[in-house]
Amino acid sequence: MAAGGDPQALRALLAEDAVFHSPVVHTPQEGRDKVFAYLHAASHVLGGDSFRYLREIVDGDQACLEFVCELDGIQINGVDIIRWDANGKIEDFKVMVRPLKAINKVWEKMATMLAAQAR
Secondary structure (H helix, E strand, O other): OOOOOOHHHHHHHEEEEEEEEOOOOOOOEEOHHHHHHHHHHHHHHHOOOOOEEEEEEEEOOEEEEEEEEEEOOEEEEEEEEEEEOOOOOEEEEEEEEEOHHHHHHHHHHHHHHHHHHHO
16 A cells, blocks of 8 residues: 555455455455455555555554545545454455545545446
């Protein structure tokens, strides 16, 4: 995210049965293709010049990464909670975002990006 990243490198990091927990979609998104679609869209929506990680907490096969960015003048504060499998592939990715105004803006922008990807 911080460096822009290569989409195919991101896809290669995901386990076949990866699960994504969105801050705005109530059901988990399952499978590499769906998880990739969400993370790739998020890299476009949130990954601008203002994106930066504030804190990284890593413990074995898990990490908690706190981030901040600005989107349309709204300050966004969020957390990525990630777990890897025994092969080092991401098997679970959960995103939490605050405040409510930020969540609403992320939802708006992500919906537009995901709709564009589906075409």
